[in-house]
Amino acid sequence: MAEPYVVRLRSFEGMSEESHDTGALDAALESADAEAAEFTGATGKLRLFGVDPSEVNGDVLFVVPWRGTAHRIIRANSRHNTLLVTEQCDQLCVMCSQPPKKQHIDMFPFFETAVLVSPKNSTIGISGGEPTLFKSELFDFLARAMSTRPDIDFHVLTNAQHFERDDLAFLRRLDLTRILWGVPVYSSDTDVHDRIVAKPGAYDQVRRSLSLLCEAGAKIELRTVLMKPNARGLLDLAKFVTTALPFVDSWAIMQLENIGFARQNWDALFFDSSAGFDVVGKALDFAISRGIHTTLYNFPLCTVPTDYRAFAPSTISDWKRAYVADCADCSLRNECGGFFEWHPKEHGYERFGVA
C-alpha cells in the first residue's frame, strides 16, 4: 500500500522561483477538464476533483493514497499558513474553536517537507490542539525547519502549560527573533482564567511559563478572547499585563469567533462590545499608555468608537471574511475586516453600521 506523502502542485511551466532543488516534491499539471485535474511527478499520478488548476499553483498537499484524500496544508498565495500539530489538548476552553480529540497522528516529518516548499518570506503558524504536548518533536522540527528555510518565520500558538526550566538551554539556541509565541491569558483572576480553560492551576502555570519565555528572550503575543465571563475583568487584566507581563511584544484582545464550542455556547459567551465598549476602551487606554502594543482583533470597525478604530486593524483573512447586508454602502469597508464567514447574520451587535 502506498505511503502518505507531501507534494507541491505546479499548474504552470516555469513558475518556480524556489532556490531549493525541490523537483522531486513537485507534481506538474498534465491535463484538466471540467471535473478533475491530473498532476504527475516523482510521487506518481494525482487526480484532483473540483479544483481549478490555475488557483492551486504552488499549493502544497498532504496526500493519503489509500484513503484517496488530499489536504491542502500550504496555500501558495498566502503569507501566513498554519500547520496543525495535534488535536489533543490538556485544556478544554469554553470557546475552543477546534475542540480537542483523543487520537494523535505524528505529522512532523510531513511538515518538515512542506516547509521546504513553502512560499518565500512567509510565516508558518504552528497550532493545535496543543503543540507543546509534543514538545521535543516540536523543538526538533523548529530547529531543522529554521535552518533549512532562513527566510521563514514561525508563529506558535501554545497554552504555555508545558515549558520547564530545562527548556531554556534549548530555546536559547534557536533564533528567537524568528518565532512569535502566541499565548492566551483570559483573566488576571486565577479562578476566572482556570474556569475558562477548564484546568485547575492553569493560571499559575501560564505565568511561570511566560516568565521562562521572558528569560529566554522569546517574542510573546498575548491573546485574550473577549467573552462574557472575562469582559468585566478586562481593565484588571490590562493592569496585570502592564505590571506582571511587561515583556510581551503585543497584546491582542479578540472578539469571539462563532465556531466550535463558541457556537454551541454563543449566548452565554458572546459579549456585545458595541454596547459595552467601556470595558474594552479602558483596558486599551491603560495598556497603551503604559507602552504595551495593544490591538483589537476581529472587531467590526463600526462597533468601535472613532477614537479607538486605529487600534482595530483588519485581521480576518479575505478568504474567511464576509460582510452583512448593512455593510453594503459603508465607507469604512476598505479598512474593516468584517466578520468571519461563519458568523451568524444576526450578528449580535446592538450598535452597528455607519455612513
Place this chain on the structure above:
Amino acid sequence: MTVWPLKFRERTDGQLLFTDDAGGFFVGSHRFLERLAKNGLSPADQLFLRNNGHAFEQVGDPDWLSFAYRWSRRQSKQQDLSYLILVPTLRCNLACDYCQVSRAPESARGFDWSGETLNAVLAFIGKMKGPEIKIEFQGGEPLLRVDLLEQVRSFTRCKFPSSQFVVCTNLQRLGEREWAFLDQADTCVSTSLDGDSATHTRQRTHDHLTTDTFFRNLSEAVRRLGPGKVSALPTLDVERPPDFNDLVDNFERHGIQSIYLRPINHQGFARRRRSEPNSIARWNQLHSDFIDFLIERNYRTDRYVEEYYFGQCLRRFLRSGADDHVDLRNPNFFASDYIVVDHDGQLYPTDEARMLSRIGRIDLSIGTVADGVDRTKVLLLNSASINNFDADCIHCVYQPFCGTDVVDDLSRDGRVDLARSETWFCKRHISLFDKVVEIISRRDEAARRSVAKWARIPSWGDHMIPVHA
C-alpha cells in the same frame, strides 16, 4: 512578601505620589505611608502592592522578574552612532541677540570646513555602520555653504540610501540652489520662530523687512516641502515672553502642532548678556502657564497642540522606552548614538558642549573628525552622566523618569559636583514632572482631552491612575 523601595512626594491635594525604581507609581494616603513605614501593612495593602507590581515573594519568581524587566527597560542603552550634527560653517547672515552658536560674521574667513575637514567628514561617515543614518546641518547658517551640504548628502545617499537630512536654517536668504537642496524627499527643515512677529524682530532680525522675508520663506517652505517636513523652535525670553495666543497661532498656521519652548540658552553669547538667579522659577511658571493655556485652547478649538518637551516628560512618566529625547534618558552616554563635528573638525558630545567650549569656558572637545573619538574623555563625561547613584536623585520620586545633563550643569555652574537639587536641570525637571502629576489627576474634560492626545491614547480618566487609600 518583600516590598521594593518606594519613594513619595506630597501633591498639592495633600495626597502622596509613590514611585518605585522601575517607574511604577500610584497615589496613596498619609495613613498608608505610616503603615508602610511602621511595618504594619494590612492584607489589603499587601494585595495592592502585589497587584501594582511593587512586591515579590521570592527572588527570581515571576513578580520579581517582571520588576527586573521593567527596571531594565527604564535604563537607556549604549547605541551605535547613527546621528551626526555637522557645522560646515560658523558664519551667519543674521546676528540674533543671544546667538546660541557663537556665530561669525558672514564675511569672516577661517570659519568654514577646509578641504581636509570635508574629506575627513566623508571618511567618518563612510565608517559608520548604518543602515540608516541621520545628518543634521547646523551653523552658523549652513546654507551659506550649500556646496558642502550637497557633497555630504550625495556621498551619504550612495552609502546609506535611506538616510535623512535636516537643515537648521534661519530661512533668511534662499536662492534657487538652496531651495533645490531643501526640496527633496529625504530632507527636512528646522528653523527658529520666536512666537509673534514683534518678538521675532526684536530677538532675531532687528528689522521688519527681514522678518517679513523670513515669514514668506517659512510659508514657502511649508508649501513646497509639506507641513510635516518643516519644524520650528521658539526661543523665549522669560522677561518678555510673546503672547501665547499669537505664538500658537503662528505655529499652527504653518502646520506645526508640536512646539518646543526653550528658554534663551545660557551658552554662547547669551550667557554673558543675561543670566539671572531667579530665572528658573520664572521659567517654570511661564512653562506651567503655557501648559494650562494649551489645555484650555485645545479644548476650545478641538485641535491638539502640544509642548514637545512636556509631551516627552508625560510619556516617559507613563511608560518606558520613551527615550527619544537626549536630555531625558538615563544613563545618558555621550558620543554613543550621536556626535557633533564643528567647523574646525573638532568633535563634541553635544551642541551645547561645542558652544561652551567655544566661549572658552572649558574644553569639552572629544577628539577630531580626522583622528576619531577620544574615549578617555568620553568616559570621564559618562561617569557623571547617570542619576541612579546621585545623592539627591536616589531620594527623588522622579528619578526613573528623569535624565541627566552634565553639560548643562557645567555651563550654568562651572562644575559637575554641585548638589543636584541646586541645578537648573533638576529644578526644571522637578517642576515639569510636578506639572505632569498635576494634570493627569485633573478631572475636567479639557485636561483629560489634552492628556489623552499628548499621551497618544484614545481617552483619559480616573481609571488611568492607580490609587490606594
